Amino acid sequence: MAADVLSEAGVGVDVYEAMPSAGRKFLMAGKSGLNISHIGSTHDFLMRYHDHSGPFHDHVGAFGPDEVTAWMEGLGMPAHVGPTGRIFPESMKASPLLRAWLRRLADRGVRLHLKHRWTGWAPGGALAFDAPEGDVTVTPAATVFALGGGSWRRLGSDGAWANMFRQAGIAVDPFRPSNCGFTVDWSARMRDQFAGAPVKGVGLSADGQATREEFAITARGVESGSVYTLSAKLRDEIDAAGSATLWLDLLPDLDAAEVARRLEAAPSKQSLSNRLRKALKLTGVKAALLYECADRAALNDPAQAAQAIKALPLKLTGTVPLDEAISTAGGVAWAALDDQLMLKEKPGHFCAGEMVAWDAPTGGYLITACMATGRAAGRGVLDWLARRAAE
Numbered sequence: 001m002a003a004d005v006l007s008e009a010g011v012g013v014d015v016y017e018a019m020p021s022a023g024r025k026f027l028m029a030g031k032s033g034l035n036i037s038h039i040g041s042t043h044d045f046l047m048r049y050h051d052h053s054g055p056f057h058d059h060v061g062a063f064g065p066d067e068v069t070a071w072m073e074g075l076g077m078p079a080h081v082g083p084t085g086r087i088f089p090e091s092m093k094a095s096p097l098l099r100a101w102l103r104r105l106a107d108r109g110v111r112l113h114l115k116h117r118w119t120g121w122a123p124g125g126a127l128a129f130d131a132p133e134g135d136v137t138v139t140p141a142a143t144v145f146a147l148g149g150g151s152w153r154r155l156g157s158d159g160a161w162a163n164m165f166r167q168a169g170i171a172v173d174p175f176r177p178s179n180c181g182f183t184v185d186w187s188a189r190m191r192d193q194f195a196g197a198p199v200k201g202v203g204l205s206a207d208g209q210a211t212r213e214e215f216a217i218t219a220r221g222v223e224s225g226s227v228y229t230l231s232a233k234l235r236d237e238i239d240a241a242g243s244a245t246l247w248l249d250l251l252p253d254l255d256a257a258e259v260a261r262r263l264e265a266a267p268s269k270q271s272l273s274n275r276l277r278k279a280l281k282l283t284g285v286k287a288a289l290l291y292e293c294a295d296r297a298a299l300n301d302p303a304q305a306a307q308a309i310k311a312l313p314l315k316l317t318g319t320v321p322l323d324e325a326i327s328t329a330g331g332v333a334w335a336a337l338d339d340q341l342m343l344k345e346k347p348g349h350f351c352a353g354e355m356v357a358w359d360a361p362t363g364g365y366l367i368t369a370c371m372a373t374g375r376a377a378g379r380g381v382l383d384w385l386a387r388r389a390a391e
């Protein structure tokens with residue numbers, strides 16, 4: 001996005017990328033539909049971000065869902081809005097959008113240098129790269145870093161830049177997994193019979209936040225959908241207390257009194273699983289979760305069973321490893337940046353995207369903020385160049 005802004009303004013741009021091709025994580029994000037943004041008022045949209053600091057909101061507020069949609073249309077890629085308000089390219093895929101974007105940049109003269117890994121600042125302040133032809137140094141008029149977070153290293157985002165930044169005296173908040181799965185000490189039965197099972201129509205809540213999206217059981221624990229939505233709160237609870245409680249409502253369309261009444265009315269000679277199945281249609285993975293997390297003896301009492309069904313505590317013992325998280329919180333500290341995302345310690349050097357310390361749920365909020373901060377950094381460079389020219 002920074003290259004987009006700068007090349008549109010006629011500024012010469014060189015893009016250095018460590019991997020043999022560009023945008024690998026962007027392409028991965030589009031594997032099951034590139035959810036690039038989300039409809040909503042500016043206020044509602046901004047409230048989804050876990051960072052509420054001034055410059056971040058200003059930049060995302062200036063380049064939100066409407067601007068992302070118009071930008072895609074400018075590349076000949078109309079937007080499609082899904083049933084829950086998620087915005088996708090009409091083709092759903094990332095590759096046609098990335099191809100059109102790279103073509104536009106190339107047409108404007110942007111040079112893409114692949115297999116060029118930035119290794120730090122050389123003495124004197126030049127940028128040092130490990131390139132196919134050996135060590136390369138360059139001294140551009142301005143630099144935008146967009147090196148990504150610290151997960152999915154096989155796509156290039158290894159977070160190794162954080163050490164180079166810290167060595168240069170730039171504050172970097174530690175990486176933390178975000179939009180991640182969690183571990184659970186499942187019984188062998190739960191693991192063997194239900195790993196991979198989707199769980200639908202269940203309400204989930206954590207620390208006052210509630211959602212009703214689907215999630216999945218894994219051999220190690222739980223992941224995706226609603227688990228990602230609640231992941232920031234759950235991760236914070238684990239960091240503070242060593243474990244977290246995810247509350248499940250197995251029958252969100254019935255209140256506890258109705259659940260108890262139906263169980264009460266079931267013939268007492270029926271087995272518990274038959275009562276759950278016939279009176280409440282509670283079977284399969286939902287019944288297994290109930291047996292797994294509730295006190296088995298208490299389930300024979302309708303009132304106690306209703307209570308467990310409506311508020312079932314699932315103990316999460318940890319997060320999955322950082323590298324497996326969809327995104328990472330942490331990164332370049334806001335205090336290290338000015339309002340235009342320029343590093344205070346390194347005038348003329350800007351930062352954008354997931355490498356900056358903001359955090360967001362999935363749903364298009366991540367890529368929108370990457371684009372918005374990239375655009376802001378590009379505009380910051382334009383101001384910086386203008387100031388330098390005036391000196």
Ligand SMILES: Cc1cc2nc3c(=O)[nH]c(=O)nc-3n(C[C@H](O)[C@H](O)[C@H](O)COP(=O)(O)OP(=O)(O)OC[C@H]3O[C@@H](n4cnc5c(N)ncnc54)[C@H](O)[C@@H]3O)c2cc1C
Binds near residue numbers: 016152364
């Ligand atoms: C499976 C998956 C699905 C996702 N789905 C969505 C989604 O639907 N919607 C959404 O909004 N977000 C989604 N995301 C998150 C989204 O992809 C990221 O937030 C986004 O790609 C971050 O963009 P970025 O440009 O900041 O960093 P990245 O996309 O990580 O790009 C950073 C680039 O910098 C390069 N690099 C790193 N270090 C160096 C170095 N030293 N020298 C040179 N180059 C370097 C890397 O190779 C990489 O190409 C998903 C992520 C994953 C993993």
